[in-house]
Amino acid sequence: RKEVEQDPGPFNVPEGATVAFNCTYSNSASQSFFWYRQDCRKEPKLLMSVYSSGNEDGRFTAQLNRASQYISLLIRDSKLSDSATYLCVVTGNTPLVFGKGTRLSVIA
């Protein structure tokens, strides 16, 4: 089983849609969780950290379920500029471990 698994997509959604990405991780000792965004031919950039209580940043909501070892990212009111690959990232006493990413295309 891979350490971090994501649905690769692509997700093709119209502007204004709500879209959710899921991620599972295998290491129950993982302590920190993140969503990164990677635009084409660019380096990944931190989108948001994921906290146990769930957290929201504008149109983005992240959730963590430690019992199920499951992380989610919800994007509301999708914009064209949200088109990118979204990477699920976990870490414990180790460097960051990345999922393969979920590709999102928001269509006008």
Add this chain to the structure above:
Amino acid sequence: SAVISQKPSRDICQRGTSLTIQCQVDSQVTMMFWYRQQPGQSLTLIATANQGSEATYESGFVIDKFPISRPNLTFSTLTVSNMSPEDSSIYLCLVQGYNEQFFGPGTRLTVL
């Protein structure tokens, strides 16, 4: 946030040659890592660059192939040795300060 630069930004190299990639940070950071992202793949950790000592390599990566230096807290190099087309990839340094981590812009390597 830290400002990170990588040199070169891209290169095209011949099989059998070596390339050294530099990563420079504008502030002292605790940890520096080297990742590889092959076409269509996610990021794979190559090694942790340890300041003043040998790097810590992940399974599947060895020092002879990917020698790493980190002479101080703001600079590290990764060398890709005896290159083959399979080494064509984006190489990224990741720096970690207090509770934050940032990627360098990456080095896009093509081996012919």
